[in-house]
Amino acid sequence: MELRDPPTLPHILLVEDDTISQAYFRAVLESLPARVDATATQACALARARATRYDLWLIDLSLPDGTGTELLAQLLDRWPQPPPALAHTAEAGPGPRAEALRAGFGDLLVKPVSSAGLAAAVRTALAAGVALPDWDNAAAAIALNHDPANVKALRRLFLDELPGAHAAVVDSARKGDAATLRARLHRLQASCGLVGAPRLADAVESLRRTPESQAALERFDHAARDLIR
Incomplete structure (x- = not known):
């Protein structure tokens, strides 16, 4: 044994x-x-x-x-x-x-x-507290019928839109605009699942659960900025 x-x-x-x-x-x-x-x-x-x-x-x-x-x-x-x-x-x-x-x-x-x-x-x-990867290629492949071209194209679109989505989430969180924040996070969560972005998805879920949390907002900010670079 x-x-x-x-x-x-x-x-x-x-x-x-x-x-x-x-x-x-x-x-x-x-x-x-x-x-x-x-x-x-x-x-x-x-x-x-x-x-x-x-x-x-x-x-x-x-x-x-x-x-x-x-x-x-x-x-x-x-x-x-x-x-x-x-x-x-x-x-x-x-x-x-x-x-x-x-x-x-x-x-x-x-x-x-x-x-x-x-x-x-x-x-x-x-x-x-567990470190998640920025990208999960296996998860994205499953979500997009194992087509590498689809994964690449959707990730490019995701990254093109992420700066605007990131800015909108941070702005609505700081203003205490709960309705806008929930809507933005809901859209981002779905997108993260499709393109296989587990670290950002986890940060989005944490901020959704505790929108008043400065720590959750900072986690989201860091995860989004690391993908935008």
Whole structure:
């Protein structure tokens, strides 16, 4: 029998100062499965993150020695190419969510969060952190009946239209024009599937789910610009 190396588990930094909540989060995360380093303060989290490249940061917005948004800003200074980050808080309402998304968190989980909800949010965030290729030739070939000429022609048209679509999405997102943003993203998502542009498609879906998120908008901007070059 061929022996294979065990799969590498995602490594998560959990920042939560309430001992019961920390134990609950750890149990759910480890059941995914995942490796979890749990800390209760900004200082401890920064010490951990200086030495370890994590696959996800899961951070409480309220900590004994500061806020989760302050912690995220310091982590982003340390890691210019950061992993996904999720915030969690016991405070419901639009204010904390908007603040978290502006700070760069991908989403905000409101406690108490169900085990299924926590697991789903973490899986989605981890998937978003996986590096996708700009082009998937196999997917495009399947979508266009395995005709290389069709793939080439449609990609040329896609790239001709992408600068205008990119500018329209960024403009509508910054203006908070939700209707225009949804329409533009819907058209782009369909086009990405046809031409086999998985990285941009993933960024489009992330922005569609969290249109208020500055991090999602930046992911979209970078993915589109890399194709436009």
